[in-house]
Amino acid sequence: MVSTLVEGLKERVLTSISMYQSVCVVLPGTNYQDLIQALFNCMREKHTDQWVYITVTRPFDNFVKMFGDLSRYPNVVFIDCISRSSGIMKRDDQCIYIESPTMLERITMEIKHIFRNASEDMEKFIVLDSLTSLMIYNDPTLVIEFFYQLLNRARSEDIHMLSLVVEEGELDRHINKLIYLNDKIIKVRDTFI
Amino acid sequence: MTFGVCETGIEELDAQMGGGFPVGSTILIVGSSGSGKTTLCMQFLVNGAKKGEKGVFFTITEPLFKLTSNLEKFEFFDRSLVDDGTITIIDLRIIFERLGLDAEKYTVEDTNALLGVIKDIAKELNVKRLVIDSITALCYRLQSKEMIRDFIFKLGTFLAAKECTTFLTSEIPPKTFIFSQYGIEEFIADGIIFLGEVERGGDLIRTLQIVKMRGVDHSRIKYAMSITSRGIELAPLLKTR
Numbered sequence A: 001m002v003s004t005l006v007e008g009l010k011e012r013v014l015t016s017i018s019m020y021q022s023v024c025v026v027l028p029g030t031n032y033q034d035l036i037q038a039l040f041n042c043m044r045e046k047h048t049d050q051w052v053y054i055t056v057t058r059p060f061d062n063f064v065k066m067f068g069d070l071s072r073y074p075n076v077v078f079i080d081c082i083s084r085s086s087g088i089m090k091r092d093d094q095c096i097y098i099e100s101p102t103m104l105e106r107i108t109m110e111i112k113h114i115f116r117n118a119s120e121d122m123e124k125f126i127v128l129d130s131l132t133s134l135m136i137y138n139d140p141t142l143v144i145e146f147f148y149q150l151l152n153r154a155r156s157e158d159i160h161m162l163s164l165v166v167e168e169g170e171l172d173r174h175i176n177k178l179i180y181l182n183d184k185i186i187k188v189r190d191t192f193i
Numbered sequence B: 001m002t003f004g005v006c007e008t009g010i011e012e013l014d015a016q017m018g019g020g021f022p023v024g025s026t027i028l029i030v031g032s033s034g035s036g037k038t039t040l041c042m043q044f045l046v047n048g049a050k051k052g053e054k055g056v057f058f059t060i061t062e063p064l065f066k067l068t069s070n071l072e073k074f075e076f077f078d079r080s081l082v083d084d085g086t087i088t089i090i091d092l093r094i095i096f097e098r099l100g101l102d103a104e105k106y107t108v109e110d111t112n113a114l115l116g117v118i119k120d121i122a123k124e125l126n127v128k129r130l131v132i133d134s135i136t137a138l139c140y141r142l143q144s145k146e147m148i149r150d151f152i153f154k155l156g157t158f159l160a161a162k163e164c165t166t167f168l169t170s171e172i173p174p175k176t177f178i179f180s181q182y183g184i185e186e187f188i189a190d191g192i193i194f195l196g197e198v199e200r201g202g203d204l205i206r207t208l209q210i211v212k213m214r215g216v217d218h219s220r221i222k223y224a225m226s227i228t229s230r231g232i233e234l235a236p237l238l239k240t241r
Helices: A002-019 A029-045 A060-067 A104-116 A131-137 A140-156 A173-179 B011-016 B037-050 B064-071 B079-083 B092-098 B108-125 B135-139 B145-161
Strands: A022-028 A050-055 A076-080 A095-097 A124-129 A159-167 A184-187 B026-031 B055-059 B087-091 B129-133 B165-171 B191-200 B203-213 B223-228 B231-236
Touching (some): A002 A022, A002 A159, A002 A184, A022 A140, A029 A050, A029 A060, A029 A159, A050 A104, A076 A104, A104 B223, A104 B231, A124 A131, A124 A140, A131 A140, A131 A159, A140 A159, B011 B231, B037 B079, B037 B191, B055 B064, B055 B108, B064 B087, B079 B087, B087 B092, B087 B108, B092 B108, B108 B145, B135 B145, B135 B165, B145 B165
Parallel strands (some): A022 A184, A050 A076
Antiparallel strands (some): B191 B203, B203 B223
């Protein structure tokens, strides 16, 4: 059942991201793990493309524990925004550590640098995990401004964007405002499959 | 008279000025301790040297070995540019000693002697980029605002005629929006780059802003500045606090 759900999510994400430039996945916290698994499957399947995975929710090290050696995903560069501020000082060549999730402009700089070095014939993808976590560390209006900038830049540079929103009860009004900026919204429900 | 453009090699900074600083201008790089003044100046010199423009860096604030060892950490730095003389790094305190300029306060003659040496070095090396780090420490020994004005003006005029673009670093206390210690340097300089910081959630974010640049239609927006192993990088600062 779980693998069916993961496979279903993967297909849905892959189809949406190939049709739309920006996609937002809204999901309950209980399905977070499934979506992450589905996203890693997507990244492995589209291994000839360049992916940037921005994590504000879990430390990079946690993904290593979940999926093992991530050098199997050489097309993915991780930007970890929370390890340093949580006092985790590990290092990994596949991950760029940002001192604090408040340093949003630094995320922009790192994305620019990664894609500058990517081959022109590669499709480019950004995963933002997640808008909900960014709101914890920053003023919501700041996150809105950041997301607008990121989205505009992605549109002008032909980068596909996938942002995650973890839904706990009622959606925050600021997040509500943000998700409708995307071209496509996928709402994952318990009844999804 | 038309000016050429002196690129810093920092893409976003050059773009804010339509390509770079006017050749021959004197720019004050203002900031408190740790704001990135020295790194900005070095990146400017190294990127020029990579295009074949000779440069000289006069330091008063750091011993040479410390300065070069700090530079080794940056990807933009190329040791061979120092070894082959494209970049010359000079400890001004050694020049003070050699000229016997060890007085606490300089006379007009002392100041002229120092100015003469800097001009001679710039001329002999035929440099197109020059840095004094810092003008604040250097001017500390000049006795009056008139002497400071005269020193910077004469130096700037000489270097402009040689088509040499000059960065002078200006030290200010933290969390202040002033451009110099003596209140005179900013009026003589052609440009002012202000390196500051903003606090967000208790974290300090470095910023860069072009306050003034004569002869250029430049942006005045505040940029977030990051110093990594790649050197200085900029992105527009988010407006919301």
